[in-house]
Amino acid sequence: MSPLILKGLTKRYGATPVVDDLSLEIAAGRCHGLLGPNGAGKTTTLRLALGLIEADAGEIRLLGHRLPREAAAARQRVGVVPQADSLDPDFSVRENLLAYGRYFGLSRRETEARIPALLEFAGLSNKAEAKVPTLSGGMKRRLTLARSLINDPELIILDEPTTGLDPQARHLFWQCLRRLIQQGKTLLLTTHFMDEAERLCDRISIIDHGRIIAEDSPRALIERHIEPHVVEVFGEGLADWVGCGRSLCQRCEQAGETLFCYTDEPTAVTEAIDRQGGLRYLHRPANLEDVFLKLTGRDLRE
């Protein structure tokens, strides 16, 4: 049975629907990504799914429990890594885990028995007695992940877990997530890092204006929505070349000083660029970001 089923979920603030007739079913033992621009309704969807806020319409089943009525029972088996840092700054790493275990009704002995493995998992074994303010950003995130595992959850919900981390810290965090997936945990992850989604997720829902506008595996999304090759063209004389570019490829998009050429035949495009002279280009395979930008547009969401 699916760990999380959302059916026709709607949440309005005033007259504006933030989540709009949204349906979603995630598969057990998989990593499901929720992708969307800022304000698309990702966090609101997660808060609804946890039973923290009430929907105006729709049904929620979390680990077989009907929400919001049975939210507390459902959350007993869920781990949450929230967007904002909510570690206890007055506590050491170990004390953070101890206090959090109590919220799940775990005795001190039970929690203490779990702590060494969790610290090992998060690469924090030598930091057990360190105070939270002395930890790096990556360590804090991994501690938050370890904290979310204190109740041995079946489903782990992560809201933009790697925002603000440097590449090294992100890669280490991804390793942790991969191990959870290997162990058969179900992950629901929101992010706006396309590479993160492409690397980790078995399935992705792209969400915008509170609706799911596309859903599939990362590869299938790319194949379905985007031509396989992208040539990004920029430099001196681009304006004169745009017409030529448009005639050579299936789809072109101009964003500022760059022309994005989506094509099955990249050689024809790059040869034309070379003939023109003065232009520069980057040829790369299409990725999830191209799908995302095609589906949600290039406008800033601020």
Place this chain on the structure above:
Amino acid sequence: MGSEAMPSKGATSASRLTPHASPWRWLPVWQRNFMVWRKLAGPSILGNLADPLLYMLGLGYGLGQFLGEVQGVPYLTFLAAGTLAYSVMNSASFETLYSAFSRMHVQKTWDAILNTPLTLNDVLLGELIWATSKSLLSGLAILLVIWVLGLYADFGLTLWLLPVIVLTGLTFSGLGLMVNAVAPNYDFFLYYFTLVITPMVLLSGVFYPTEALPAWLGALADLLPLTHAIGLARPLVLGQWPEAPLLHALVLLAYAAAGFLAGLALTRRRLLR
């Protein structure tokens, strides 16, 4: 990080979990605050306990020399009950305003807890009981001084001060949680202290009997919770059974309940919408 390092807990967890209907669901929230308090107890005790004591002894001995007897007892003895109630009120208010605000708004501690099986009811009940516990400590310190300095007429009656302290703590913790729920920032609490707490301290008989007030102010004072806390505490220190103890207790309970329920509703609107 070896691949076997992950905890394999599985079946052990499900059975020993807090029953969802347990009356003790607030306890982990209380324990969390206690754990932090234990680390920072030094300055906290100094601020909460030494300050009112200095006021009581300074004013009691200093001003007392000029005043002679108030209501038939030395001024210090008169002041003791007022200081007790005042100190409990301050302690409960500071905890539910500044400290609770930093847990709610700055450190996001409540958000973290709400992601677990605990609910907002559990969090606020834990905070209410925690702030009451801290104010009990403040009250006990003053009571200890009352005992040590012999500022009482009947020791047996002073034991009744214990439930009075708890009731007073509950009252101002409940009210504090209500104010906390609508605070945009720390500065907001200055309004509460300047516009509510300080006038109340001056009106409700901490420093002088409310009979000294003009009739209309006296009537206003009768509406204030601190007046009722002192209405219970002062006779108990002076060796009398309070007049209308049930009325005083009910007024305090009503303030506590109204404050707590309003705080709960307002915090729900703030955090869970």
